[in-house]
Amino acid sequence: MKKYILVIGLILSVLASSCISHKDTLYFQNKNSTLDSTQAILEKKMPYRVQIYDILNIRVKSLDQEGVQIFNPIGDENLNASSAERAYFDGFTIDLHGDIRIPTLGKISVLGYTIEEIEQMLEKKLLKEQFKEEANIFVTVKLSGLRFTASGEVGSPGTVTLFQERVNIFEAIANVGDILITGDKKDVMIIRKYPQGQKIHHLDLTDIDVMKSPYYYVQPNDMIYVKPLKQKSWGTGTTGVQSLATIVSVLSLVTTTILLLRL
Numbered sequence: 001m002k003k004y005i006l007v008i009g010l011i012l013s014v015l016a017s018s019c020i021s022h023k024d025t026l027y028f029q030n031k032n033s034t035l036d037s038t039q040a041i042l043e044k045k046m047p048y049r050v051q052i053y054d055i056l057n058i059r060v061k062s063l064d065q066e067g068v069q070i071f072n073p074i075g076d077e078n079l080n081a082s083s084a085e086r087a088y089f090d091g092f093t094i095d096l097h098g099d100i101r102i103p104t105l106g107k108i109s110v111l112g113y114t115i116e117e118i119e120q121m122l123e124k125k126l127l128k129e130q131f132k133e134e135a136n137i138f139v140t141v142k143l144s145g146l147r148f149t150a151s152g153e154v155g156s157p158g159t160v161t162l163f164q165e166r167v168n169i170f171e172a173i174a175n176v177g178d179i180l181i182t183g184d185k186k187d188v189m190i191i192r193k194y195p196q197g198q199k200i201h202h203l204d205l206t207d208i209d210v211m212k213s214p215y216y217y218v219q220p221n222d223m224i225y226v227k228p229l230k231q232k233s234w235g236t237g238t239t240g241v242q243s244l245a246t247i248v249s250v251l252s253l254v255t256t257t258i259l260l261l262r263l
Helices: 002-018 065-071 083-090 115-129 169-174 208-212 230-234 240-262
Strands: 055-061 099-102 106-109 138-143 146-152 158-162 183-194 197-203 223-228
Touching: 055 065, 055 083, 055 115, 106 115, 115 138, 146 169, 158 169, 169 183, 169 223
Parallel strands: 146 223
Antiparallel strands: 055 138, 099 106, 146 158, 183 197, 183 223
């Protein structure tokens, strides 16, 4: 009788340790409050400062459009190309020195500036060197898509380009097929580029307070890595049924082996 109790206890303990907890699969858990509803106040997003290899989309408008046509790509040569490909060929890539090359204006240093600062810089330079105030120059600068890479325990690992001004971590994850049940939502890694190098930041996506994190919004060239839960490496299954089936299979194999050795 004691042997049966021991076996049952062993099975239950393995099931409890090998199954993935329901809490580990849920987003937006209210861990620091007992309220039924929670209002998370998002921190003000710091403006993005452009980096090396970013691609800028620059458009110049004026009362005399023919006079500014040289600054604007025609865009008809690659009609069959994707939006990302057009952005690559028509955009202005920031080189290793932090410069972009613009027709008639030459090289302009933009590294570390915000989009709004670059717009103002270009407008002043155009008015000073090319046009008069009466031309009513209007410059718009945008990043040519928000590009990031996701790998690890996600549905569709790879590089994605989204044509949006702002993308949070949940939107980014949704665009790569969401996190698999075997993925660790409590420790999602964000590898972000800075002028001095790369840094790794950690996000707990099961905690609603993640929306207050300064890393809640994805930046261009971010790498998102979702680690596997330890249950995956054990190979016992992600649910109770899978774990039980694995244990039964192992016990059957052991029992069969013992019986054969006794023959």
